[in-house]
Amino acid sequence: MRFPIASVLLFACVCVAQGGELMASAARRSITPDLKNGRPVYMAGFGQGRAATGVHDDLWVRCVALSTGEKPLAVCAVDSIGLFWDDVRKIRAGVPQATVLVMSTHVHEGPDTMGLWGAKQGVSGIDEEYNALLVARAVEAIKECLSTMRPATISLAAVTPKDVAGYFDDSRPPVVHDPQILALAVNDMRRERIATLVNWSNHPEALGSKNTLITADWPAGLCARLESLEGGLVVYVNGAVGGMQSPLGAKIIDPRTKQPAPPETFRFAEAVGEYVADHVHEALHDAERADVDAIIYREKLVEIPVANQGFLMAAQAGLFKGRQAMEAGKSKAPVGYLRLSGQGRPKLEVALIPGEMYPELSVGGVVKDPAGDFPGAAVERPVKSMLTAPYKMLFGLANDEIGYIIPKVQWDEKPPYTFGSTKRWYGEVNSVGPEAAPIIAQALEELVKTSGKP
Template sequence: MKVGAAVVEITPPLGLEMDGYGARVGGATGVHDPLRARALVAEGPDGTGVALVVADLVGIEPRLQEQIADQVLRSTGIPRERLQLAGTHTHSGPAFHTPSDAERATGAAIADAIAEAWAGRRDAPAAVGVGTVDGIAANRRPNGGPVDQRVTVTRFDDVDDKPIATLVNYGCHPTTLGPNNNLYSADFPGVVCAQLEAAVGGVAIFSTGPQGDVNPGGYSPEGSMVGVVVPWRTFESADRYGRAIAAVAATVRETLEPTPSERVWGDSRIVELRRKPLAKADVAREAATAAASAADVVRTADLSADATYHAITAAAYADLIAAQAEDPDRDRPVAVRISALAFGPLLHLGVGGELFVAHGQRIRAALGDDQTCVAALCDGSVGYLPTADAYEIGGYEPNASLHVAGEGERLADAMIDLGARAPAV
C-alpha cells in the first residue's frame, strides 16, 4: 500500500455568511485560526486508489461535491465511489448555500489537496489503535445518554519510519463556539491537528465520529437555536478540548507498530429513507408566521425569561417545520450517501448526516470495534439521523430530522452490510 497526505488552507474572505447557527447575526468579521482541508489517499498493489478529505466546514454541499469529484477524477483517476468528502462540522466556517467565487475557490483547493497527496504517495506500513478521552462529549438527547469516548488513531509512516499521516476519529459536535462568535475557526478539531503535527510530524486529519446527539458539555441545542450565550463556550475551551484529544492520540500513536498491508478498497451507495409526513406548505408557513408574531408580543411584555425563551423556541421550531414543508423534495425519499474505505488495517465508514452515537456504536461492534471508525457529515448531510428511541423523547434533533422513526436503524444496517463487503486485512 502506498499512502499520501496533504493539507491546504481554505479560509475564505471576510464578510461571508457563517454556517451552523440561524441565530447568528452578521457575517464573518475576522479569523481566529485558519480553516483547512486535509487529505489522505492510498493506492493498492493493483492500482486501486481511495481518498478521504476532511474540510473545516459544516459539511460539503452536493454542488461542491460534484466540483471536487470531477477535478479529483481528472487529477488522480479516483472515481466518486471511492472518494469521501467530509466536513469537520465546525459551526465557525462559511456557508455556501448558493454558488459563489468563494465556494468555487474552496472546492478547487480541496481537490488540490487530494491531488497533492496522490502525487506524494509512497510505501506506508500502517497500524490502528484506540484510546479514550473523558470530560468533553456529553449526550444532550437525552441528558446522560450514551457517549463514545473512544479516540481511534491510525498511524501511517513510510518505510524509513518518517510520519506521513495520523488519522484521528472522535465523535462530538465541534461546536464549542456558539452563535455569538463571528470569527472563522476550526474549533477543537483544528487544535487536535495542529498539536499532533507539531508533536509527531506529517499531516494530521480529524474525522468527526457520530455526533448527532452529543456536544461539548451537553448544552441545549434549543438554546443555540435562539441565540442563548453559554459562558464556557469559548476559544479557551476549544483549545483545552483539542489538546486533550491530541494528547491521547499522540500516546496511542506512539504505542502502534505499523506493518505493511495491501488492502486498499472502497465503495459507496445511496440509501433512501422514508420521509416524515408534513403539513401543506402554506399551512405550515401560516403557523410559523403566527408563532413569530406571538414571540414578538412576548418579547415586549414584562414576562419571565423562561416564558420568553419558550415563545422564541416555539417560533423557531415552527419556522423549521415550515421550511421542511416548503422543500421541493418533500414528497421524495431522503437520499443518504454511505461509503466505506479501507486504508490497510482501518475500515473508515462515512454517512451523509448527523448520526446518533448508538448507531455508530452498533456499526463498530458489528464490523470490529478496534479496526473500524465511522465519520458523520461525510458526503453532505441530510440532517439528523436519530435512533427510534429519540423520537419518543422528542426535542430538537428528532424534530429537525427528515425521516420517520426507525429509518436510522435501517441506515445503520445498510452501513454494516456495506462495510462487511470489504476484503479481509
C-alpha cells in the same frame, strides 16, 4: 421494520485496486473565506444573521491518500458545517482517477455551505463563489497527493481516556457517547510522519453562538498540537455526534492553570483539541503496525423519505440553491464501507455515515420509552457491531449531511414526550425523518456482507 434492499439500493460500489505495495501522501489547502471582498460571510451552525467580523485561524481541507494498486483512495476532511452530496460529487468529478471520500468536521464557526444560516430566516446563506472555491481547493489538495505518493507504512492506535466523558455534554437521554479516540499514523520508509488521521466524536462548537471570528474551533488546537508532536499533517474526521455530543456545557480543567477553562473562549476550544492531541500522541507510542496490502471501498446511494416539513420547505424556497433535491418527498444519500487489510486479515474497518448519527446507533445503548412515536419499532443493529476488524471507525458527515440520524424507537415529535420532557426534543428538528436510521443501518449491513472476506 426492515426494508427490502431493492427499495433502498440505488447505487453500488466503488472498488479500490489492491494487492500491491502501500503508497501514501498528504496535502492541504486553505479554504478561509475572503472577508475583504465586500460580501458578508454568514457563519453556520447556530442562528441566522451571524456575519463574520474577522479570522482567528484558517480553515482547511486536509487530505491523506493511500494506495495498494492502480486507483488511490483520498480521504479528505473539510473545516465546514457540512457539504451536500451535490458538492462532493463536484470534487469527485475533478479527480476521477481517485476514489474520493469527503467528510466535514461540522465546525460551527465557518461559512454557511448548506444555506440554512443566511442573513435572516428564509434567505440562503450559501455563497456560490465560496462553495466553488472549496471544491477547487479540495481538488487541488487531492491532485497534489496523487503526484507525491511514496512507499509508506501504517500504524493504528486507540484510547478511551478515563475522564473523556467530561468533554461531552449530552442534552438528551439516554446519555450515550462513542468516546474512543482512534488514530491512523502513516509514515514513509524513513519513518518520517506523512499524516495522522484522528477519529473522535464531538461537535466543533466550543466557541458558542456569540463568536464572530472564523475558526476551525477545537480541531485547530488538535491539529496544531499533534503536528508539533508527531510531524506530518493531521486530518481530523468527526464521528457519531448526533444527540448533541458537544463540549458546550462541559466543565473542562485547563492543564495550564489547573482551573476550569472559561467557557466559549478560544482557550476553552484549544484545551479540548490539545486534550485529544496529547492522548493520541501517548497512544501512538504503543501503536500497532498494520501491514496493509489491500484497500476496498463500497458505497450505496440510498433513498430516504423526508418527513421534516422544514427541510421540504427549505428546498422549495431555494435555500439549498439546487442542492439536496427532494424528489417525491425523498432524499438520496451515500452510505459507505471502507476496509484496510493485510495478508487476508482486516486491520481497519470504517463505516461512512452521511450525517450526524446518534452514538447509540454506533456503539449500542438505545433505550425504548413507551412515550415515543414508534414504541414498537425494531432497534437498529449498532454500526460498530457489524465490523470485525481490531480497529473500527465511524466517519460522520461523510460525503453528505442529512442532519441527525435518530434510532426510530427513540423518535419523538408528538406529546407525551419521552423521558419526561415537557417539550419537543431538538434532534428531530434537524433530521430528515424516522426512517433514516433503519435504512442507513440496513444498507451498511448489506455493504459489509457483500464485501466478503479480504
